[in-house]
Amino acid sequence: MSDGPDLWRPDSRAWRHTTKQQLAAWRYGHAVKNRSFDLLVVGGGLSGVAAAVAASRRGTRCAIIEESHMLGGQASTSAVAAFDITFAYEVLLNGYGLWGEIVDRLRIVYDSLGLAMNTARYRDDSLAANPVIIDRVLGEMVKEAGVSVFRRSKVLDAGTARVGVSVDTDRGVFSGKYVVDATEDGALLPLLGADHRVGNLVFRDGDLGAGSADRVSIQDITQAVTVQYYPGGLPDDLRVPEPPRYMQFRREFLGTYPYDPSGARVSDRGFAGYRATPDLSGRVAYTGSQWEQVTRTSLNYLNDFPVQASYLLDKDRQLQDDRQATLKTLALLHFLQQEVGAPWSVATDEGFAAITRPRRFADLVQFENVLKHFPPRVYMRESRRGIGIDTLTAKSIFRHKNRTPARWYSDVVAVGTYPPDLHGGRAEEDLEDDLDETFLDKPTTWREGPFGIPSGCLIHAGIPSLLLAEKNISVSRIVAGATRLHPTVVGIGEAVGTLASISIRTDSHPTEVSSLQIQTSLLRNGAFPFHSAIKGLERTDSDFATVALAVIRELVPTFQADCAVGERVLGVERGVARTIGKDILNGAASWDK
Structure with a gap:
């Protein structure tokens, strides 16, 4: 079944939807x-x-160092893979910047396959x-x-030099003028000795200070997995035997699965529509x-596993918790197969088993035909967070009503729209006293709406060559629940x-x-860090950058405009905005492309 005691061999079913270029990139592992x-x-x-695409398109020699064989992280x-979006901001989210480009490119692929992307959350705007x-x-x-x-x-390690930074890997040493920590868990921060936060604890000069990481809760992890409905019956090799702790986990599934989260959709596919993906x-x-x-979905509901801050600090503890999260998802699959009687099991063609890769848990060999089709990482909702020039707190992103913007500033370089959604670590004592944050700062009802992220949250305060991205930016725990x-x-990556x-x-x-420099460059490349879309203004328009710059710097008045999709959009006197924006851009020619 395996190439050796610690390895899984590739499964050709995992290559079914890959390109030759993908397979070559996945297999490439020679020393450099x-x-x-x-x-x-x-x-x-x-x-x-x-971050890499934005920098490289602007003429910067850039490298990505990634531990797994696939790009895309979470x-x-x-x-x-069922994207967490806020549905009232279709144009603002999907119409601009690199996210808009990613969505457009994905749609082209799915159109060619005759499949839709709007498959999740029981909604056709997903x-x-x-x-x-x-x-x-x-x-x-x-x-x-x-x-x-x-x-x-x-x-393996990282360090700073008089000018720049070096990153030591199992394939050699890389050096650069700057480094971006875009890992899923903020792994670069401790290697560089950078001041950072873990839960409500603060690491300064490598010292944890007062507090115990075993008593501090952070957001839950989830071993998500893409699963397939097999109408002809489950393949024998994809049946899941009863895993350890099954009876304990089973109690959480009873009365909920296989129905949808509200309990209204009574079917062995009711749950599947929540995180459904194209088949x-x-x-x-x-x-x-x-x-x-629905015949394909992601199991990412009621299989969360609670963890403490020590999860991010202790590799042995992390492995133990990852194993428990994996057992919980195996238990859910077993429950669906044996107690619900539904033919759900892992999808075998998502690319996870396309290469030889390490077996994750040596004592779970009996599950390896299924586990090798699990994704390489659990979903971490919370990571280490660098301490930046600025720290964004819950008071700064507070939305007083649902679907309204937070207080806005003209120096914003990235935008979020999600509410502060904390899965775990929700007690008052889990928040940061030094940031003067309490649960009064977190609404008890769902309140989405645009909020701004300033560049100071992306710049580490103590290490000149370190920049922050992904979930590792300088924010409070409550805000981290909205920026992930x-x-x-x-x-965030495009801005950094x-x-x-x-x-x-x-x-x-x-x-x-300056924020003006960053905004100007972002706008010239189709991004739009603002709280509302502008009616009729598209990122491909020849005057997009000039009009948008005048708007986001609040140099021209805007007014409420009608929009067919029901989204809050603004109107602007385009000619006036174009003239003002053009004057600013002409002055920026010396430092922007």
Whole structure:
């Protein structure tokens, strides 16, 4: 069954929807010589890819260092592929920037396959994709941008020099002027001795200070997995025997699965519509409202596993908790197969078993035919967070009513729209006293709406060569519950890559780069860090940058405009905005491309 005591052999079913270019990239694992770049991005998730593409398109020599064989992070290697979006901001989220480009490219692929992307949450305005397709699209983007990508590269150490930073990997040493921590867990921060937060604890100068990491809760982890409905019956090799702790986990599933979270959709596919993804097997094409036809979904509901801050600090503890989270998801699969009698098991064609990779848990050999099709990582909702020039707190993103913006400032470089959604670590004592944060700062009802992220949250306060992306930016725990979502981490990555490229090109420290410089470059490349879309203004318009700049700097009045999709959009006197924005852009010619 395996190539050796610690390895799984590839499964050809996992290659079914890959391109030759993907397979070549996944298999490439040869040692490389020491390499030097302008910018190193550690972590090839959504935020890391966005940072690298943004920087490279602006002329910066950039490399991505990624431990797994796939790009996409939470959306691929953690199988959270039904995108977490806020439905009232279709144009604002999907119409601009690199996130808009990613969505457009994914749609082109799915159109060619005769499949829809709007498959999740029982809604036809949802967005979902498959890990293998997400990796394909991101791989094409980094290749076109000229980014050097080093997959299957494990970071061993990192350090700062008089000028720049070095990252030691199992494939050699990489050096750069700047490095971006875009890992899923903030792994670079302790290696660099950077001040950072873990839960409500603060690490300064490598010292934890008062507090015990075993008594501090952080957000739950989830071993998500993409599963397939097999109408002809379960393949024998994909049946899940009863796992350890089954009876304990079973109590959480009873009365809920296989129905939807509200209990209203009574069917062995009721739960599936919640996180439904397109079915690459081609058996059926469906949309979110056609949940009774769903044949592929992600198990990412009621299989959360609680963890403490020690999860991020102790590798042995992390392995133990990952094993428990995996057992819980195996228990859910066993429950669906044996007690519900539904033919659900792992999808075998998402690319996870396409290469030889380490067996994750040596004592779970009896499950390996299923486990090798699990994604390589659990979904971590909370990571280490760097301490930046600015720290965004819950008071700054507070929305007084649902679907209204937070207080806005003209120095915003990225935008979030999600409410502060904490899965675990929800007690008052889990929050940060030093940030004067309490649960009065977290609404008890669902309140989504745009909020701004300033560049100071992306710049580490103590290490000049370190920039922050993904879930590792300088925010409070409550805010981290709102910034971890797919579109937001892409916007963060795009902003930090833009910041890095300006710093390198102008030989300036990131703190010397103004928000106006970052915004100007973002706008010229189709991003739009603002709280509302502008009616009729598209990122491909020739006057997009000039009009948008005048708007986001609040130099022209705006007014409420009607929009067919029901989204709050603004109108502007376009000619006036174009003139004002053009004057600013002309003055920016010396430092922006």
